[in-house]
Amino acid sequence: MRGEEYGMPDTNTKLTETDKAILESCKIIVNGLAEYLGCNYEIVLHSLENIDTSIIKIMNGFHTGRTEGGPITDFGLSMLSKIASEKGKNSESYFSKNKKGEPLKSSTIIIRGQGGKPIGLLCINFYLNAPIISLIQSNTPSAEFPYKTQIKENFSKTTDELILKSLDDIRLFVATDSSILPSLKNKRIVELLNDRGIFKIKDAVAIVARHLNISKNTVYLHLRGAKQ
Known part of the structure; x- marks a missing residue:
């Protein structure tokens, strides 16, 4: 999926070593968010170095069926277009659906590198069809996180x-x-x-x-x- 298909110039971004280090450090954030929020949240890290294979880290990808090496989404591309026209645009929250038509509440956050240029996207997708019991279990002490270890x-x-x-x-x-x-x-x-x-x-x-x-x-x- 290339930027030219959307009437935009090539969206691939040349990354410096510093930019790559920033994105690498963000992988830890993906792990931490997934551990904290639980299995009902999909956390995705995109690199803008190559939008055809932009997903460099994903947790709980079963919600959308995606894996590492997958491409950027059409919304990701449209957000990059918005950045070019709207100063100070760094994030957006919205509702979407996965391939099965199941509802998601999503948020896309821009990751900036050297000189403030966009180098990646951090995306959070909450599975709205999650059973209530699953939400309760992920937010209360369990065998894995008992009261005594609080x-x-x-x-x-x-x-x-x-x-x-x-x-x-x-x-x-x-x-x-x-x-x-x-x-x-x-x-x-x-x-x-x-x-x-x-x-x-x-x-x-x-x-x-x-x-x-x-x-x-x-x-x-x-x-x-x-x-x-």
Whole structure:
């Protein structure tokens, strides 16, 4: 399927090594989105280097029957045409149907490379005929993701708030662990904060030291011990 068939010049794009690296890194995003959203979502990554074989990564392709090496869609081509005429056009959501006539809710997002030129498309297709039970199962803990493996994630407005919330969580955990000697509790708190990457945040050492009522040197001492 060539651009000339749509009254447009050849849509193939010459990619630089940087452009190719950007698209390669996007493959990880495809995997992550598919894992997060579940099997009712098809995630497709297109490279505009060759629109005849543009699909370079696809997850859950059974919804449309496509595989890697497949061509770009007619909508993808029309969107590239829109980009040329509409500044700031980077994405579009719409409803479509697969070959079986089954409804999809779709979104196509432009991936830009060096100089802001379009180099690829990230497409998400949600299968609207998905059974309700399937949607529930993909969004609730299961044998694969049980409650006991759920992670408490702090959504903070500032880094200071993030530090303090993490500190409160870990202090509570350490306080209820009878296997940790009282004299080693601060050391363990610092170690666990370090495991979370908290000390990569500016001024974290000073904030933690102040709230644990210990010196910054003591925090650094515990950190050195954790690295050994």
